[in-house]
Amino acid sequence: MRTRAPRNDAPGGGDAAADRQFIAVLARGLDILRAFSAEDRVLGNQELAERTGLPKATVSRLTYTLTRLGCLSYLPRFAKYQLAIGLVPLGQLALANMTIRQVAAPLMRHLAEETQASVSLGSREGAAMLYIEHFSPRTAVALQLGVGSRLPLGLTAMGRAYYAVAPAAERAELDAVLSQADPDAWPATREGLRKATEMHAALGFTASIGEWNHTVHAAGAAFALPNGGGIVAMNCGAPAFMLSGERILQDIGPRLAAVMRRLQALAGLGR
CATH class of the missing domain: 3.30.450.40 (GAF domain)
Known part of the structure; x- marks a missing residue:
């Protein structure tokens, strides 16, 4: 199983905990999105918690929020999530730039x-x-x-x-x-x-x-x-x-x- 340590880095390689400009909640939400890959397109809260190092309760709130924002889609049959179509325009714009x-x-x-x-x-x-x-x-x-x-x-x-x-x-x-x-x-x-x-x-x-x-x-x-x-x-x-x-x-x-x-x-x- 692929795992990764929780992020604790601010832009430029500094310590996020010491950076008042660094918004930790936003970083955790992005960690959730980064946990998905071409090989692992559907993930549940437990898998996301293991991959990000975040508590499962925190992951559950983040996936709920990201789903409400159109960044994730929930699949009731599997009780898991996948990246949603709402992210496509952002990805296309980033690549175009x-x-x-x-x-x-x-x-x-x-x-x-x-x-x-x-x-x-x-x-x-x-x-x-x-x-x-x-x-x-x-x-x-x-x-x-x-x-x-x-x-x-x-x-x-x-x-x-x-x-x-x-x-x-x-x-x-x-x-x-x-x-x-x-x-x-x-x-x-x-x-x-x-x-x-x-x-x-x-x-x-x-x-x-x-x-x-x-x-x-x-x-x-x-x-x-x-x-x-x-x-x-x-x-x-x-x-x-x-x-x-x-x-x-x-x-x-x-x-x-x-x-x-x-x-x-x-x-x-x-x-």
Whole structure:
């Protein structure tokens, strides 16, 4: 079962408890919405409580309120909730405002067809990476992921690439979140992130060879957008039987790094 520690972060990585501008109730409501994913589209109050770390009574009040606001739909047959159509305009507007998606789309489509692998663009959401654009090859078996999918930051090629280019303060914040979320796995995760940071600095890409999912091999790359626009990361991957670890390192990774350099130039960061 997927769980996550309760959020205690204000914008900019500060402590929410010490930030008078931070509205904790609003943050908890957003935590409820973030608990849903493409893989888990219907959740009950108990599941939401486990995933957010919030008391079940608090979750019950939040889901009631979000349902009244049109953000959640209640399914009486299952006694569970799903994201409601009222969120669609907000999501569409957010995606439309991400100019980098339009710039990246033709490069991603070409890379997907050229490599016969899936290519996705993403950004950080908490301790996960959220897909904001995705292309799959037309003629090959593709990974069953798409826009809106969330992947763990610490184990995936995309997440490792994000970490590799993040500022030191953000890395420290992520270290704290990831170590708290799974203390037993943290030593191995930390070592993977350290190696990925060195790899990205040297080669322009990272790799996850079956480390997130033993059936998936992928490369990842990232860069910071100009004018404080955040960090975007891209991955290129496929089922392991189609894409060997050697090809990830010798072919896919370098191709992805070249695409990201091109995208970086188009985004106004130089040639």
